[in-house]
Amino acid sequence: MTSWSGRSSRKAFTLVEVLAVVGIIVILVGFLFPAVARLMRQSEVARAQTEVNRIATAIRNYYHETGENPYRGGTGGWAWSIGRNLSPGPKAELAAMYARLTDPNSNSVHRVFLDLPLDDDGLLRDPWGNSYVFIFADPDRASTISADGRSISGYGGHIGIQGGMMVVVRSLGPDGVMTDFTASGSDDILSYK
16 A cells, blocks of 8 residues: 555554464474473472482481481381371371471471471472372381382492481372382482482
């Protein structure tokens, strides 16, 4: 269209031009989405690995400074808990352990051993919303520990037994299912790896 002055006065894009731009944007997003999702998963795995290591270190430090295991539940030298919906007993025992690690008024040395945020129930959860799995063992009483029917012997060689107490902290990973940690494809995250 030509105006009175002889110049073109086009002020808008045509529908075809707009659809072409939208199509290009959709294609670019389609290429970027898998890469962004992969990076997010990698960051969640790295966060879980950092947290299991920090928790295990805090438990060992607590043990060395107080001479007590911060987890007071369980029998036979070992205890563990698992899942999103813990029963009231393990949930209360884990919340009490976290209080001993995070609140200086809840332990005998009045020190903070762990500074991770707790949820409304007083528990720590992995990036996927599952409670961390804890395995405590007194190697004098149990050299092999079984949890959920899976043999987990040999932890001592991997994590080192310090002061007579052994602990492994485990995240169930993105799938939320405990798998044999030696199996290929296991996405569980352990504190000693």
